Amino acid sequence: MRKKIIAGNWKMNYAVNKADEFVNEIKDRINTNEVDVVLCPNFVSLERISDLIDDSNIKLGAQNVYFEDKGAYTGETSVDMLTSVNVKYCIVGHSERRKYFNETDEMVNKKALKLLEKDVSPIICVGETLEERDAGKHFDIVKEQVEKALQNIDKEKVKSKIVIAYEPIWAIGTGVTATSSQANEMCKYIRDIIAKLYTQNIADLVRIQYGGSVKPSNAKEILEQSDIDGALVGGASLTNDFVAIVNY
Numbered sequence: 038m039r040k041k042i043i044a045g046n047w048k049m050n051y052a053v054n055k056a057d058e059f060v061n062e063i064k065d066r067i068n069t070n071e072v073d074v075v076l077c078p079n080f081v082s083l084e085r086i087s088d089l090i091d092d093s094n095i096k097l098g099a100q101n102v103y104f105e106d107k108g109a110y111t112g113e114t115s116v117d118m119l120t121s122v123n124v125k126y127c128i129v130g131h132s133e134r135r136k137y138f139n140e141t142d143e144m145v146n147k148k149a150l151k152l153l154e155k156d157v158s159p160i161i162c163v164g165e166t167l168e169e170r171d172a173g174k175h176f177d178i179v180k181e182q183v184e185k186a187l188q189n190i191d192k193e194k195v196k197s198k199i200v201i202a203y204e205p206i207w208a209i210g211t212g213v214t215a216t217s218s219q220a221n222e223m224c225k226y227i228r229d230i231i232a233k234l235y236t237q238n239i240a241d242l243v244r245i246q247y248g249g250s251v252k253p254s255n256a257k258e259i260l261e262q263s264d265i266d267g268a269l270v271g272g273a274s275l276t277n278d279f280v281a282i283v284n285y
């Protein structure tokens with residue numbers, strides 16, 4: 038039985054004071070053992086939020102990382118810097134990073150490998166555009182993203198640490214949610230890819246989230262699908278809606 042994992046990706050929202058205020062407002066209401074809850078604030082708020090959630094079951098996640106250990110990489114953040122403030126998860130390959138910052142499948146793979154080296158769980162984002170879906174290419178696109186992201190990652194790490202987030206780009210921030218059957222179909226397909234790369238037993242242990250306009254009104258239906266093990270929530274994670282989603 039896979040434990041659900043619900044993560045809030047705050048993206049570039051909330052400076053430290055506001056982040057602090059919001060976490061204090063929702064913290065006790067999302068402090069549960071039923072599901073794994075992860076908050077992914079901006080880098081500058083990580084340390085503060087880490088302190089605030091220290092006495093709870095809520096875990097800290099980052100939105101990005103660099104794949105080198107240290108050195109002359111102006112503006113970048115290493116895994117050691119993340120773990121120094123108790124980061125346990127890190128989103129990699131979000132479609133916004135692929136689109137605006139030219140993040141490639143190869144970079145996603147390098148970031149995932151580096152995170153795993155230091156025991157941080159990568160939340161690997163994959164998903165197709167509307168044009169790709171309309172052209173019937175969505176399965177091929179997602180397959181390539183998953184296969185490339187998992188290159189050289191050993192089976193122990195896959196089964197214990199990897200989280201995949203299926204986020205169809207056309208459903209992100211648009212209010213258009215994939216239907217629960219579209220979302221489940223792709224999550225199941227991703228599990229089949231992992232089974233082919235590793236084994237069915239391993240694939241059955243990997244948690245696969247859905248992301249894209251998840252809100253209180255659709256969370257329950259999505260989260261009850263057979264192959265959907267959680268949600269990666271954007272806009273709704275910035276409001277009290279996140280409380281309702283976690284307590285779906």
Ligand code: 13P
Nearest residue numbers: 046209210249250271272
């Ligand atoms: P929305 O929930 O705002 O559609 O964003 C989804 C997302 O990109 C989470 O990473």
